[in-house]
Amino acid sequence: MDKIKKFPQIGTLIEDETLKEYPFYLRAYFCKNIVANMKALDENSCEKNILLKKIKSEIQKYLRKDLQSVINATGVIIHTNLGRSVIDESIFNQCKDQICNYINLEFDLENGKRGSRYALVLEKLKMLFECEDALVVNNNAAAVFLILNSLCLNEEIISSRGELVEIGGSFRVPEVIKAAGVKLKEVGTSNKTHLKDYEEAIDENTKLLLKTHKSNFTLIGFQSDVSIVELDKLAKEKGILTYYDLGSGWCENLNEKLAKNEPMIKKVLKNCDILSFSGDKLFGSVQAGIILGKRELIEKIKKNQLLRMLRVDKITLALLNETFKAYLEKDYTKITTLRLLNDDIEHIEQKALWVRQQIKFESEIKKSRSLVGGGSMPDRTLESRVLSFEGKALTLQEKFREKNIIGRVENDSFVLDFRTIRESDLNILVKLINSMENL
Ligand SMILES: *Cc1c(COP(=O)(O)O)cnc(C)c1O
Numbered sequence: 001m002d003k004i005k006k007f008p009q010i011g012t013l014i015e016d017e018t019l020k021e022y023p024f025y026l027r028a029y030f031c032k033n034i035v036a037n038m039k040a041l042d043e044n045s046c047e048k049n050i051l052l053k054k055i056k057s058e059i060q061k062y063l064r065k066d067l068q069s070v071i072n073a074t075g076v077i078i079h080t081n082l083g084r085s086v087i088d089e090s091i092f093n094q095c096k097d098q099i100c101n102y103i104n105l106e107f108d109l110e111n112g113k114r115g116s117r118y119a120l121v122l123e124k125l126k127m128l129f130e131c132e133d134a135l136v137v138n139n140n141a142a143a144v145f146l147i148l149n150s151l152c153l154n155e156e157i158i159s160s161r162g163e164l165v166e167i168g169g170s171f172r173v174p175e176v177i178k179a180a181g182v183k184l185k186e187v188g189t190s191n192k193t194h195l196k197d198y199e200e201a202i203d204e205n206t207k208l209l210l211k212t213h214k215s216n217f218t219l220i221g222f223q224s225d226v227s228i229v230e231l232d233k234l235a236k237e238k239g240i241l242t243y244y245d246l247g248s249g250w251c252e253n254l255n256e257k258l259a260k261n262e263p264m265i266k267k268v269l270k271n272c273d274i275l276s277f278s279g280d281k282l283f284g285s286v287q288a289g290i291i292l293g294k295r296e297l298i299e300k301i302k303k304n305q306l307l308r309m310l311r312v313d314k315i316t317l318a319l320l321n322e323t324f325k326a327y328l329e330k331d332y333t334k335i336t337t338l339r340l341l342n343d344d345i346e347h348i349e350q351k352a353l354w355v356r357q358q359i360k361f362e363s364e365i366k367k368s369r370s371l372v373g374g375g376s377m378p379d380r381t382l383e384s385r386v387l388s389f390e391g392k393a394l395t396l397q398e399k400f401r402e403k404n405i406i407g408r409v410e411n412d413s414f415v416l417d418f419r420t421i422r423e424s425d426l427n428i429l430v431k432l433i434n435s436m437e438n439l
Helices: 010-014 024-040 048-065 089-099 119-129 140-152 173-179 195-201 228-238 265-269 295-302 306-310 314-328 336-342 345-358 393-402 423-434
Strands: 133-137 156-160 166-168 183-187 206-212 241-247 274-278 289-293 364-373 376-389 408-410 413-417
Touching: 010 024, 010 048, 024 048, 089 314, 119 133, 119 265, 119 289, 119 314, 133 140, 133 295, 133 306, 133 314, 140 156, 140 173, 140 206, 140 241, 140 274, 140 289, 140 295, 140 306, 156 173, 156 195, 173 183, 183 195, 195 228, 206 228, 228 241, 241 265, 265 274, 265 289, 289 295, 345 364, 345 376, 345 423, 364 413, 393 408, 393 413
Parallel strands: 156 183, 156 206, 206 241, 241 274
Antiparallel strands: 133 289, 274 289, 364 376, 376 413, 408 413
């Protein structure tokens, strides 16, 4: 007998009562795929009920992978795997009208002519940072690439060996430089680089001095690097450029303890020709690469064909635009990342206490410390409060994860860190925890 005939008909599988709760496109896709896979494995037959069970399980697995909101109880504020900075609902609502309608993205309402999508945010960036000119691209990795490619193609730049870092997601500074078509001259050593290292390396081929923020690691002990102020002074003497890849960088209203030793964008700008930073790290907005600098340099970058490939879309620009407004209006509570970074310990404890009272399982409030994350400030932690649960930590972590609550394991206990749990998460968190049968 032909083995194909030993499988139930796809049509009857799709229409089976046990799958009716799922939309047609999912039933159709998984029924066809699973039967095809079994045939490819040279299976001769499969009973309908076994097949249906398999299909259902695959649909559920798929739905589990679908994008969905989670509760970040890891304590890591800028968590790259959890989407980095959270956009506040008020910011999103202000953009909604622009995103859901035609907008003047590249249209000058005054003269009816074609406008520039970058002009839209330029004025606000000037107000915020006192920059000569600015540009926004898809992310900071794109900014680094575009700046180097536009200003230094086939030319030589100098970087300290201590700053040839890997950021994560396979972004490695020396490789990005190479990919941008730029020659790299390394100076200094991995722990120490002096001004004279740069001084001696500069020759008639040198176009630019690159400084990269050591975002995600710290050197302690016998170490030193050269500040952007010193680098810029040297560059001016030699008639070459300086570029600072800030990675994160902060704008305003960061608490003193965190702000210490962390470059403030506006200040850095006074001491370099061009800089770039991520939109969704400490700045607390959407994924973007923000470039600020001298007018003639930005002009040159704007002429690069690559800009067209790295350009931001209207949703990004609309969200950024509202974040800029929030900063300008000093309405910092709208910037979730800042709000969480600056949150005081009494408030964090209050949130933890409230949840502890509302949930049906035993838990204990403990003192702990949270991380900034996002490749920012690896040496700095923030005071926090956690709810700690009795039981096998890894099992608990998995159980909570099934409910989209992402916690962490600390000293062999599973904990929920309340620095990253927002007010608006609390009710949902309680409901989710109480929906678990046991721990
Ligand atoms: C994070 C980071 C980048 C990459 O920025 P994305 O916005 O993630 O593309 C580049 N350089 C430094 C120093 C960084 O910290």
